[in-house]
Amino acid sequence: MLHLLILNGLLSMAMAQAKPDAKLTLSLPNLPSDHLIRYLNTFPKLKQQLPSNATTRSTSLACWGHERDCSAEARFQNPHCAGDHTGWARSKEAQMQTFYYQADFGYIQQQLLELTPMCMPKYLTDSSLECTRYLRFCRGRNLLFDLRDVAQREERIRYHMDVLSPGQLLGHCDLNRTRLSAEMDHIGSALQSWGPELRNFAVLPKPVLESHLCDVVVNTPTFIMKIDATYNMYHHFCDFFNLYASLFVNQSHPAAFNTDVQILIWETYPYDSPFRDTFKAFSQRPVWTLSDLEGKRVCFRNIVLPLLPRMIFGLFYNTPIIQGCSNSGLFRAFSEFILHRLQIPFKPPQRRLRITYLSRRTKYRQVLNELDLLSELEKNEDYLVERVSYERWPSHETQTF
Incomplete structure (x- = not known):
């Protein structure tokens, strides 16, 4: 009943604010295409309103991974657990499942x-x-x-x-x-x-x-x-x-x-x-x-x-990660979401490896020999090194070596 009341209220507000001929424009969020397909699969009624030739009208069963009926094959991404070591899990399958619920869309579920x-x-x-x-x-x-x-x-x-x-x-x-x-x-x-x-x-x-x-x-x-x-x-x-x-x-x-x-x-x-x-x-x-x-x-x-930054057994700050696993789809989705929304362009790999060093110019926790470190990195012709220092005024400073 609670969900129905909340949903009905939100729908009433949306219908009152939206123009009849702008329904789809207002409804579709700005998401990467791989994310948008999963978003539309979450709301099939909205998906049915799209033109039949729309690229987002995929028949794929792609899902994020927090949905109860989302298969492992249809998930946004599956974790990877290397080697035979299973940490404190009884099997490789249990190890992957533990990681999924600790640091992936299983946590959302x-x-x-x-x-x-x-x-x-x-x-x-x-x-x-x-x-x-x-x-x-x-x-x-x-x-x-x-x-x-x-x-x-x-x-x-x-x-x-x-x-x-x-x-x-x-x-x-x-x-x-x-x-x-x-x-x-x-x-x-x-x-x-x-x-x-x-x-x-x-x-x-x-x-x-x-x-x-x-x-x-x-x-x-x-x-x-x-x-x-x-x-x-x-x-x-x-x-x-x-x-x-x-x-x-x-x-x-x-x-x-x-x-x-x-x-x-x-x-x-x-x-x-x-x-x-x-x-x-x-x-x-x-x-x-x-x-x-x-x-x-x-x-x-x-x-x-929303979820808080320092929750006990929470995500990011206090996350207990089982040994040997990586490749969280939730973290990858977050990265892609931020890059897409902020319109940060993709720069393809070059011959030289780009290294960005974040310098801390505060009273405490300074790396005292950072210039020596950067000078050593500069000697390697395979590296393109930038030193970035974030300050209050100006907002940030960049130096290329």
């Missing part, structure tokens, strides 16, 4: 199986909330975030677990408080769970949008993100990767890969990063922080609380 209603709507205008285990991913409708106290805080917010107080997250639905409380085990730090925020959920006596409590109503679907360190490529890409994975967990509607969405970063520091353009792969709108909404009661029609 687990999240989908875990999605559980926390607050059930009775009517279409009601609120709703459903989450995976330990509140690692959640999505909801018609929820009110009371951010009036944020404007009164003396210190800026980052990695805080007390942004919301009891009763500052509100909705009108049938809340299963026991079920919600049972998923608070991963509340040890801010980037592990949405528990610090959702523990403050309270029920309103009437629907949110009829309560006259909203100072601002955000109609655009919104992803609220608690992010890792923005000036470290590894740490910030934990955020981008998990946001991409969350698109699949949230893929209950053809608009799942649209860019007309809002990103809201759950801190009051101005967002700044040498990798900030990566957000353009997900959203065409400027990134918000809590500073853009502080002091207001904000009502969101559709929100997603």
Whole structure:
């Protein structure tokens, strides 16, 4: 029932906004062709609307790999486990399956199986909330975030677990408080769970949008993100990767890969990063922080609380990988998605191997002999070496050796 109510609401919104003669144009997302075929196979009704001679009208059964009926042959990619070593698995097959559920689309499948209603709507205008285990991913409708106290805080917010107080997250639905409380085990730090925020959920006596409590109503679907360190490529890409994975967990509607969405970063520091353009792969709108909404009661029609960068046994940061396996289709799909959306051109291999060295010009963790290393690399005529240093001002500096 929850999925039907959410889906019906989203369809009604899409039909109200779309022009009759622009249906297909609005519906097809900007994806690589191999991804688009799988997207259309996920939504067969949309696929049937395409012209019969369209290249995307493939009869292929290609799938991503998180679908229950997706065969190993039709997956986006299968992992590779070399040699006879099976790690702690009993067989080669078990080794590959373990890797698939640890670091591939099998992980997405687990999240989908875990999605559980926390607050059930009775009517279409009601609120709703459903989450995976330990509140690692959640999505909801018609929820009110009371951010009036944020404007009164003396210190800026980052990695805080007390942004919301009891009763500052509100909705009108049938809340299963026991079920919600049972998923608070991963509340040890801010980037592990949405528990610090959702523990403050309270029920309103009437629907949110009829309560006259909203100072601002955000109609655009919104992803609220608690992010890792923005000036470290590894740490910030934990955020981008998990946001991409969350698109699949949230893929209950053809608009799942649209860019007309809002990103809201759950801190009051101005967002700044040498990798900030990566957000353009997900959203065409400027990134918000809590500073853009502080002091207001904000009502969101559709929100997603995506997978977090430092989840226990999560992807990227704390991933437990079985020995001997590689070739994750999910990681490859993420790479292709980012390159395609950001229109980064492919440069075919040359005679010389291109080496890009990322220089860290900060107070700590500097490589003290990096110039010596680069000079040695330069002596090899088979290498084309670039030293790139990301700075706040200017945004970055490139030096060719």
